[in-house]
Amino acid sequence: MRKPPTLVSLAIDTALLNLSHISDLSFLPEHILLDLFLRTLRAGKLTEKILKLFVATGKDEVLSLISELNIQPVLTPEYKSNFCLRLSASLNVGKMAQVNIRDDEVDIVIGALHSDLTSFMEEWRAVFSRFHLIIVKDPDLKEDLKIPGGFNLDIYKRSDIEHVVGSSSTVVFSGYSCRYFGYLMSCKKYIVSIDDDCIPAKDDMGELIDAVAQHITNLTTPATPFFFNTLYDPFRKGADFVRGYPFSLRSGVHCALSCGLWLNLADYDAPTQALKPGQRNSRFVDAVLSVPVRVMLPVSGINIGFDRELVGPALLPAFRLAKEGKFRWETVEDIWSGMCVKVICDHLGFGVKSGLPYVWRKERGDAVESLKKEWEGIKMMEEVVPFFQSMRLSQAAVTAEDCVIEMAAAVKERLGPLDPTFARAAETMVEWVRLWKVVTAQMSIAA
Template sequence: MSKPATPVAPPLKDELDIVIPTIRNLDFLEMWRPFFEPYHLIIVQDGDPSKIIKVPEGFDYELYNRNDINRILGPKASCISFKDSACRCFGFLVSKKKYIFTIDDDCFVAKDPSGKEINALAQHIQNLLSPSTPLFFNTLYDPFREGADFVRGYPFSMREGVPTAVSHGLWLNIPDYDAPTQLVKPRERNTRYVDAVLTIPKGTLFPMCGMNLAFNRELIGPAMYFGLMGDGQPIGRYDDMWAGWCTKVITDHLGLGVKTGLPYIWHSKASNPFVNLKKEYKGIYWQEDIIPFFQSVTLPKECTTVQKCYIELSKLVMEKLGPIDPYFQKLADAMVTWIDAWDELNSPQSAPAAADGKDGSSSKKK
């Protein structure tokens, strides 16, 4: 008689929070239940705080709405975007865990070419727990994956790699396109599953998408600020881009790594390209100045922490991008406010901030 299999504990169960921004009931969690149910969820409700968001039974979660954000942050709540998925970074702020996985509510479980459902969270964890190689490119992709290694000619002195701060996942079905590309390719779908993970080289920027993203909060958390976007701002849909540019400059400076590739999720619906164009059009112009700015940024050696790097970056944003538009002056100020809020909520003395059930919010345990 064979022994029953010993249950395998989910990886990093007590060290990882899943952050989800939403304006609707979270029925999509049913599909993710086998993978997400053991973990703690932080749900950031955008828009009308009086609306009741329903979460399927059995999940361990906290739910924060705009009233909670105002209550917890006070005047500093001005740095958290409203009516934009950038509000997710509030979840990063109040988490007390080492790792964060964040996903959008229109993203579902994808299948690999064999038809097996992909556990995106497990792949992100694998990426974060293995080193990155930003200093020298390995042509056989990630040398730390099973079945791969460093190729001939790779310097032995660099084979230890560096700690991985960010794991950036991709999408099947609806690609993450900007509005002009959506308009000219309305029926395009991504059907290619590429079984690869790459380290983004040092000195190279990338367009970071927040809908399937994980990071080591202790290594890079304060840089994961999704900017001032959405309601009352002249720009939207650049929140994750902004966080990605800032994060990459800081990881390069601090000797950390960023991986991209696996895991895939299934992105279920394309947003309206005309609405997107209205949100993006200033960003499309501005990015032609923003990208060269980030490419030329050099942080002083005195910047030895993420917070110090981010404050220095905010000064450079004010100085170099401020003259382009007053929005960047406002954004630079918000970057400082964000760091103040981060330090306040994450100091050793601060108690965990919880949604207390007031003002339409709810907190529910499994």
């Protein structure tokens, strides 16, 4: 015989039917509140208003459950009225379809550190000619840029940077940091950043790799950071979720950052390259994986793609050493930027992928000379990595800009006393957000 419902169960059912008319739930005991929340999920009735109602109770177990399930408001404009629930209903598990995007939704950003870009542009012509390009000339580069015709592009020089940023700004765009100015000036949803010493790579079948297409594929198919799939990206053709993968997590989350790799000159630091001057990366691995939540990684702007609307402000030029040079062995700025964006992706419920696409990286810079400039940064990483690993943002931080400001305050408080470099980084992070908001507002008015 079926057991009759209890009065508590009937009361919860009644509350579920009338949630849209309730203004306060904080008086409920926590176990009843948890039961009501789970029933709301199962019934598919969790809206932005109702989620705020549960959050407003301030009950620790409820807030922990919301955080654990990674329930976040979707921040992209086209989905503002909906909620992305990471807990999928058992009857609606299947894979999210890849989003088709237009070429005019993508900007290719190139930081130009040498003047003659002719061979670089010709190598990439078949790919780049479909898109709008933003080329940012290193402010310290004296010679005029040489660029072949046939491309849709905008070029930004020192005078443009000074006009936008001003002379009093703490944000510096010297060397490869000039690529960040391109991120700032873009008005497209997706950005792909490829350095001017890279050319298209070939896969293991000898076919040229369309790096832009692969980045877009990574960004427009879900990431799975909350449970590792041993067959890597389950959304790639010929792959799927392995046995034991929770069905409640198979819908995945939005991928906000795609980190590509490169052949030939691997992403070693100066000490490693100085000790192994002849070592090169010749192994093509046909794989993409989602970086697990709470796991840090050293992102490099050499070959990345990202959703500017979701995490654009989180990719920032903030952490600069006193004697930092221009070449990759001499900089730690993009490593800092990468850990900032990873923490923010984890907090906002977005994913990060690493692997394909590859590019071919040419020789540039002297590892031994760079070691003299990079050594201070290498030592600082021993403080930086634990800081980012332990960083937790508040529920009040609901945009990338909010997150950067909160993180800057933590940097100033926890790392600032250790070295003035950290204090300067915190100041620059705040300035970057201010600059981002000003430029974005100006573009909106102009549009």
